[in-house]
Amino acid sequence: MTENTNPRKGLEWRPSAEREAALMQALPGLVRAAQQLPAMGERLQGVDAAGLNSRAALARVPVTRKGELLQRQIASRASDPFGGYSAIGWRAMARSGARRVYQSPGPIYEPEGAAPDYWRSARALQAAGFQAGDLVHNSFSYHLTPGAWIMEAGAHALGCTVFPGGVGNTELQLQAIAELRPDAYCGTPSFLRILVEKAAETGVSIASIRKALVSGEAFPPSLRDWLLERGIQGYQAYATADAGLIAYETEARQGLVVDDGILLEIVRPGTDDPVPEGEVGEVVVTVFNPDYPLVRFGTGDLSALLPGPCPTGRTNMRIKGWMGRADQTTKVRGMFVHASQVGEIVKRHPGVLRARLVVEGEMANDRMSLHVEHAGPAEGLEQAVATSVKDITKLRADHVQVVAPGSLPNDGKVIEDARKYD
Numbered sequence: 001m002t003e004n005t006n007p008r009k010g011l012e013w014r015p016s017a018e019r020e021a022a023l024m025q026a027l028p029g030l031v032r033a034a035q036q037l038p039a040m041g042e043r044l045q046g047v048d049a050a051g052l053n054s055r056a057a058l059a060r061v062p063v064t065r066k067g068e069l070l071q072r073q074i075a076s077r078a079s080d081p082f083g084g085y086s087a088i089g090w091r092a093m094a095r096s097g098a099r100r101v102y103q104s105p106g107p108i109y110e111p112e113g114a115a116p117d118y119w120r121s122a123r124a125l126q127a128a129g130f131q132a133g134d135l136v137h138n139s140f141s142y143h144l145t146p147g148a149w150i151m152e153a154g155a156h157a158l159g160c161t162v163f164p165g166g167v168g169n170t171e172l173q174l175q176a177i178a179e180l181r182p183d184a185y186c187g188t189p190s191f192l193r194i195l196v197e198k199a200a201e202t203g204v205s206i207a208s209i210r211k212a213l214v215s216g217e218a219f220p221p222s223l224r225d226w227l228l229e230r231g232i233q234g235y236q237a238y239a240t241a242d243a244g245l246i247a248y249e250t251e252a253r254q255g256l257v258v259d260d261g262i263l264l265e266i267v268r269p270g271t272d273d274p275v276p277e278g279e280v281g282e283v284v285v286t287v288f289n290p291d292y293p294l295v296r297f298g299t300g301d302l303s304a305l306l307p308g309p310c311p312t313g314r315t316n317m318r319i320k321g322w323m324g325r326a327d328q329t330t331k332v333r334g335m336f337v338h339a340s341q342v343g344e345i346v347k348r349h350p351g352v353l354r355a356r357l358v359v360e361g362e363m364a365n366d367r368m369s370l371h372v373e374h375a376g377p378a379e380g381l382e383q384a385v386a387t388s389v390k391d392i393t394k395l396r397a398d399h400v401q402v403v404a405p406g407s408l409p410n411d412g413k414v415i416e417d418a419r420k421y422d
Contacts, residue, residue, distance in 0.1 A: 011260040012123065012314040019316060023263050024053050026288055034293040038084030039072050040064075044295065055265070055274070058296065063272045063284055065298040066242070067327070070106045081109045088113050088291045097291065102146040104241045110146060113291035119146070119244030120261040121154030121237065127250045127257075128213040128235035130184050132159030137177055137209065139165040139187030139195075140216070146241050147216060151186040154245075160184075170194060174204045181208035189214040189223055189234065196230055213237055218322060238322060240299055242292075243285045247319050252311040255318040262287050264317065265296070266305055268354070269326040269414050270339025271346070272296070280304045280412035282326035283319070300327045302412040328415040332359055332366050337393050342370075342414045345388045351376050352385070356408050358416045366419065369399040371408060378402040 011019070031049040034040035043064055052058055072083030080086075080093055081101070088097035088111050100112040112118055130136065136155045140147035142164055152162050163182060165173045174195060185192055192212055199206045212227070212234040219236040227234045235249040238256055246264065247256035258264045263286040265274050275281040283301045287294045302325065306318040328339045337357065346352050353373040361367040370389055374381060382400040389397040 010123065012257065012316060014315065016309070016315045019260065023288075027052050027058065027263070027286070030286070030288055030290075030293050031295055033087065033290055034295050037087060037293070038080075039069075040085060040293065040295060042084075055263075058263070058286070059265070059272065059274050061272075061296050063267060063296045063298045064294065065327075066106075066108070066300055069242075069297075070108050073106075073108060082111060085294070086111045086292050100146075100149065102149075102241060103144045104146075108241075110241045111292055112146065112149065113289075115291070117153050117157035118289075119150040119153060119239060120259055121150050121239065121245050122157040123154075123259060124235075124237040124239075124245055124248035125151070125154045125158055125160075125186075125213055127248050128184075128237075129211040129233060130155065130158055130160060130213065134158075134160045134183040135163060135180060136160045136184045136186055137163050137165050137173070137180075137182040139167060139173065139185065139191050142166045148186075150239055150241075150244065151213070151215075155186070167191065170198050171202075174199055174202070174206065177206045177209065178204050183208060183210065185209050185212040185214075185232070187212075187214065188216045189219045189227075189236075190217055192227065192232070192234070193223065196227070196232070207231065211235075215239055236321070238301075238319075240301075242294060242297060243287045243299065244289070246283065246285060246299070247321075249321075250310055250312045250314060254311060255306045256321050257310050257314045257318050258316045260316060261289075264319070266303065266319075267298070268343065269302070269328060269412060270341070271343035273343075277305045277307060278410070280323055280410050282412070298326070300325055302326050304410075304412075323412060326412060328413060330359060330415055330417045332368050332393075332395055335393065335395055337368075337395065337415065339414045341392050344392050345370070345385065346372070348388045349374075349381065349385060351381070353405055354408050354414075356414055356416060358418055360418045362420050367398045368395060369401065370397050371401045371403055373405045373408055374402050375405050 028049045035044050089095045098111040099114050102110045142148040155162050215237045237248045239245045245259045247258045265284045266281040267284050268275050269282045283299045283303050302323040303319040309315045346355050351374050355372045358369045385400045386397045
């Protein structure tokens with residue numbers, strides 16, 4: 001899959017059918033490469049790589065979630081800090097090719113390979129107006145995690161110069177901005193606001209910064225408009241240390257366009273099942289990176305697909321953006337209940353479309369209800385579902401309610417903790 005970051009000539013403007021065909025053509029090779037690695041090979045055991053030539057076929061492959069990746073890494077720390085997911089490493093791992101190693105919360109270790117623009121962030125930077133010759137003030141952290149390096153690699157791919165500001169040291173960063181006069185900012189939106197407010201307070205000019213690409217936090221329209229009033233056009237990118245760039249904002253301001261280097265699905269939290277367009281679910285990505293070939297990797301983030309292409313002419317699918325977390329584990333009467341268990345309950349009853357477990361009451365007086373969407377006759381369904389709840393969670397459901405399709409909120413929640421903790 002060849003990169004091209006020139007405006008109107010890149011992969012993002014090719015016909016949708018051409019993109020889908022290219023993804024499906026590349027998918028079997030990616031899966032074969034992943035099957036050579038201990039962890040993904042175990043996950044993909046028995047999968048016919050050659051037969052993975054459609055989204056329907058891919059949907060039958062189990063999702064690998066971050067918690068599973070962490071547990072594999074913990075189990076193999078002494079021999080392989082990457083847990084058998086990475087094709088690259090260093091001498092102690094009997095393989096080479098890793099340029100850097102990062103540590104994310106968990107801790108989870110991620111490799112960086114030698115490919116230019118390794119995380120494919122150039123496309124997001126370009127959509128935010130960054131161009132060759134710009135000086136970019138990069139305030140993502142250069143410590144432990146890859147955030148700063150993700151943006152720096154993309155900026156270099158575009159021909160930008162980078163100032164490695166990192167986090168903190170606000171006064172020194174303001175001095176650098178005043179004296180170097182950078183064209184653009186990368187970092188969290190909250191730190192950009194701090195810089196703008198501190199500059200106004202101290203009389204330091206940061207007027208050279210006219211554009212920004214922010215990530216790592218929510219970027220509400222109110223903050224976007226606040227920055228615009230002060231002369232800064234801010235755009236957002238959605239990226240992770242595991243997958244790199246997933247989606248990015250354009251001047252249309254209508255959702256985030258999915259990056260061409262991944263195959264994205266939205267699945268019902270706790271399951272492997274894709275949801276219909278518009279329904280909120282977990283973002284699952286297949287990453288076309290031979291160094292770290294993740295197949296159906298669950299990010300743990302919630303989003304939803306938007307209908308139609310971006311008004312800018314970019315043809316890939318769009319998502320609404322970050323809408324919360326999908327890992328909705330809670331504790332009821334001393335027992336953990338997981339989203340995957342709700343998914344198992346649904347699978348036991350073919351007529352059930354969706355389910356939502358609601359936990360209410362006060363501390364030490366939990367009440368657990370399961371609401372299920374069902375279209376057909378529901379005679380005996382409540383009791384059957386209640387039995388499944390007890391079998392799977394080892395907890396009794398106080399109430400099972402059958403509701404019509406489309407009745408449950410479209411927010412991606414399969415477990416709602418509505419208890420009062422006052």
